[in-house]
Amino acid sequence: MAKWLYNLGKWSFRRRKTALIGTIAVLVIAIAAGIGMGSNFSGDMSIPGTKSEKAQKMLAEAFGTSSEGGGTITLIYKAPEGETLESESVKQLIQTTEQEVAKDGEVASIASPFDSGSLSPDKRIGYSTVTYKVAADEVTEESIDHVRSAVETVNDKGLQTELGGSVALSELEIGGISEVIGIAVAFLILVLTFGSFVAAGLPILTAVIGLAIGMMLIFVGSHFTAIPSFSLSLASMLGLAVGIDYGLFILSRFRQNLNEGMERAEAAAMANATAGSAVVFAGLTVIIALLGLTVTGIPFLGAMGISAAVTVFAAVIVSLISIPALLGATKKLFLPKAGKIESDTHPNGRQADESNRWGRFVTKYPLPVLIVCVLLLGLVSLPALHIHTGLPNNGTKSTDTTERRGYDLLSEGFGPGFNGPLIIVAKSDSDVVDPAAAIGEATAGLSELPNVSSVTPPQSNASGDTAILTLLPGTDPLDTETSELVKQIRQQADSIHEKTHVELMVTGSTAVDIDISDMLNQALPKFAGLIAGLAFILLAIVFRSILIPIKAVVGYLLTLTATLGFIVFVIQDGNMASLFGIPEAAPVLNFLPVLVAGILFGLAMDYEVFLVSAMREKYSHSKHPKKAILYGLKTNGKVVFAAGLIMVTVFASFIFAEDSIIKSMGLALAVGILFDAFIVRLTLVPAIMALLGKSAWYFPKWLDRILPKIDIEGEAFQHDKRTTSTDQRRIS
Incomplete structure (x- = not known):
């Protein structure tokens, strides 16, 4: 070569x-x-074969839905001091904002907080969900700018409005x-x-x-x-x-x-x-x-490696x-x-110096140098013993961003687990005589688990053999206690299946990240x-x-x-x-x-x-x-x-x-x-x-x-x- x-x-x-x-x-x-x-970059960070992916497939088969769906932008509101979102003036501002956002032809639907019940218990925080006709990564910059413009207008009028959802609001x-x-x-x-x-x-x-x-x-x-x-x-x-x-x-x-x-x-x-x-x-x-x-x-890690290569x-x-x-x-x-060409010897015949101060120091005191290096690197390594990994979300962004402020508002109004709900899929075996009763028995104990804030009633599919529930943890999606909750549900799933003949699976963005x-x-x-x-x-x-x-x-x-x-x-x-x-x-x-x-x-x-x-x-x-x-x-x-x-x-x-x-x-x-x-x-x-x-x-x-x-x-x-x-x- x-x-x-x-x-x-x-x-x-x-x-x-x-x-x-x-x-x-x-x-x-x-x-x-x-x-x-x-460019045609992907936002997909899924890993084939995970438990959450299997649950998503089961969900899609049972309810005929796709995990893709249309992209969403969430409009998150907080009422001014002394008022609620149901106050007439505040309600009018929200409805005006929704009407302005709906002018974008790419918007498929808007779920208002007053129709969908997405209001906090004290009625001071709520959100509208804007669903687009295309997937999240296909929503155009023009559509995002249109929403931002509508939000700026309502913010100027005293109603704090932040953004969230599946659509990336800022490009990399x-x-x-x-x-x-x-x-x-x-x-x-x-x-x-x-x-x-x-x-x-x-x-x-x-x-x-x-x-x-x-x-x-x-x-x-x-x-x-x-x-x-x-x-x-x-x-x-x-x-x-x-x-x-x-x-x-x-x-x-x-x-x-x-x-x-x-x-x-x-x-x-x-x-x-x-x-x-x-x-x-x-x-x-x-x-x-x-x-x-x-x-x-x-897959996504391999693609990153190939790209860098x-x-x-x-x-x-x-x-x-x-x-x-x-x-x-x-x-x-x-x-x-002239005269600066190097050689192995000096003009006087002596061997040229082939060392420097650092080299002489290290070779003179090799053992102390070795001990100091190993101790230093070992000491710095210690925190790695309690490493906890996860994917960053809007809660890890700067408070200067609307995504972070919106994330904090949802936590304030609905609890920290609201930003990372767990989707529970319950599927009964084919030989179960009464699937609804079996699913009810299998999911009855979920609300009694530690760190569970709330669990919605089971919603069954057309055939009645599969149901979906939304479980809100009491902790943030990135908290270790949330990970422990997912693991606990999965650990109990085998014994529940043996007893009720119903398979419980956990999915949702939080479970996928875990x-x-x-x-x-x-x-x-x-x-x-x-x-x-x-x-x-x-x-x-x-x-x-x-x-x-x-x-x-x-x-x-x-x-x-x-x-x-x-x-x-x-x-x-x-x-x-x-x-x-x-x-x-x-x-x-x-x-x-x-x-x-x-x-x-x-x-x-x-x-x-x-x-x-x-x-x-x-x-x-x-x-x-x-x-x-x-x-x-x-x-x-x-x-x-x-x-x-x-x-x-x-x-x-x-x-x-x-x-x-x-x-x-x-x-x-x-x-x-x-x-x-x-x-x-x-x-x-x-x-x-x-x-x-x-x-x-x-x-x-x-x-x-x-x-x-x-x-x-x-x-x-x-x-x-x-x-x-x-x-x-x-x-x-």
């Missing part, structure tokens, strides 16, 4: 116009296709302030790294091009498969971060090659062959980790083709000054174990060592648990929440642990490979373990430092997003990379290797013979090139 990348780099450098025009042409075609076709923002902040800070880091504005701009430029191509491909793909809308944010985070990092890796090697005396075309080609090989390996590792999300059996793939390809071409177009970039969270929590240990095993095999093949892969896997697991612990500490427990703009303590996003496990694996292996490959290269020549560690930290350590800082910055910029899903993903990935790059890879890894000494590189000979060899830094190719160059000099 190194030879192929060398030829690609030299071709791109020499035929830079062709390479750049080709890249721009692909970008233009992708943008034309993406914008031309538009892709692009904007988050990416701008991330790119700006990344640019400053690159300027400090390279000391050149032009050089700093190259990785930014190629990353943006790769990201744009990847995003447009996702737009096109959304027409052929179900992709969640927030997949774009994850793809944007990763595509931008890895794109900048991969450009940084190749540019750093190019500068190193120049300083060793190579001419520019050769330096660019060799950078593509060596650092480019590492980029390909790193990119494939991230892509494999993302595609690995499909093995969880959770597309942007990472685009970042790799654009970096390998465009960076050498841009280096050819910027001829004065990185030109070493089932999704449970399945994701069950998938996490299996998924983390799978990729940890993959990491061990992969690194054993690459570094021809047993202990280095074990150390890498342990470091990855420490990073993962510390990241989850920090997220629980901030998001779930509410500590430092205001610092990160988190409006309300809430359960951790249910798919976040699995997502973070996959992404951190890929990114952690990037830094592990880039750092340890330099150590391996030095050790293979010197057979001196400490010198190898010092060399790796000095040469590739500073690149890993800059790359990690850039990635943390890009991910952290998404914390400024309004959407809680994007905010939590950005925070988790920023903290995860912070722990992994700076504590694990640049501190813990060299400390452990210093303690292990030569044993770190032990590899059984029989295993070395049977395992394939992967040359990720193009060592064999470099050796062949040096040999050829030496032979040519001898002949001349």
Whole structure:
């Protein structure tokens, strides 16, 4: 592969116009296709085979209804002080608002609080339900704006009116302030790294091009498969971060090659062959980790992984083709000054210093460094022991949003469980003589369960063998007590069926979210174990060592648990929440642990490979373990430092997003990379290797013979090139 990348780099450098025009042409075609076709993202986050999904199917079969239905917007009212919603002036305002909303031709019906009885016991809070002719995700922005306009008018007249329902009232923002902040800070880091504005701009430029191509491909793909809308944010985070990092890796090697005396075309080609090989390996590792999300059996999570993998793939390809071409177009970039070409020895004959202060400190005190790192990561991991996951709802949004204010009004008027009712489906067996009596007996005890606020009477279908009930919990949908109530009903269902021959099932949005969270929590240990095993095999093949892969896997697991612990500490427990703009303590996003496990694996292996490959290269020549560690930290350590800082910055910029899903993903990935790059890879890894000494590189000979060899830094190719160059000099 190194030879192929060398030829690609030299071709791109020499035929830079062709390479750049080709890249721009692909970008233009992708943008034309993406914008031309538009997007067709899905809001479906269901998981096949859950208990709640089975109950929904039973409900649809019994009552002939679909789980889709028309989208709804709820108009939630609160009467002014001293009045009720039944006061004549207030009632007139509500009816006028409903009449205005009904002018939209897309409205199918409006259920008034006075006709449907949707008034609180004190008559001060109530709601109208606006049902549309199309599904929730198909309700147009014009219809939403029409409702907002009607609500603003009535609010100005003194009647507090907020919005809720199944229709998303605010679109997920892709692009904007988050990416701008991330790119700006990344640019400053690159300027400090390279000391050149032009050089700093190259990785930014190629990353943006790769990201744009990847995003447009996702737009096109959304027409052929179900992709969640927030997949774009994850793809944007990763595509931008890895794109900048991969450009940084190749540019750093190019500068190193120049300083060793190579001419520019050769330096660019060799950078593509060596650092480019590492980029390909790193990119494939991230892509494999993302595609690995499909093995969880959770469709929306797999779609997120595939979408992000597309942007990472685009970042790799654009970096390998465009960076050498841009280096050819910027001829004065990185030109070493006379007398500044580096060599292995000083002019006085002494060996050049191949260490830095950090490397000397870590290798001098490896045991204390190891203990501090493990204790720190272990301490941060502790909150993960009481992690509670769920899906964010309107109650987790900022009080600046109408959805949150409406959510709070419904809780105030009807109780906290009103925002997440449980739908109980009771179906009698075919041999039951009196289904109605059996269903009544089976459901009689529901109201006596702890944490039950109310239960509606059973409503039977036409055949009378199935009934539906609405149960209101006494707690919020995201409360652990609500989850316990769902589990308790299901646990009692078997004994109730045995006694009454009636099957009880629980569904509804709250039960669906609980089932999704449970399945994701069950998938996490299996998924983390799978990729940890993959990491061990992969690194054993690459570094021809047993202990280095074990150390890498342990470091990855420490990073993962510390990241989850920090997220629980901030998001779930509410500590430092205001610092990160988190409006309300809430359960951790249910798919976040699995997502973070996959992404951190890929990114952690990037830094592990880039750092340890330099150590391996030095050790293979010197057979001196400490010198190898010092060399790796000095040469590739500073690149890993800059790359990690850039990635943390890009991910952290998404914390400024309004959407809680994007905010939590950005925070988790920023903290995860912070722990992994700076504590694990640049501190813990060299400390452990210093303690292990030569044993770190032990590899059984029989295993070395049977395992394939992967040359990720193009060592064999470099050796062949040096040999050829030496032979040519001898002949001349």
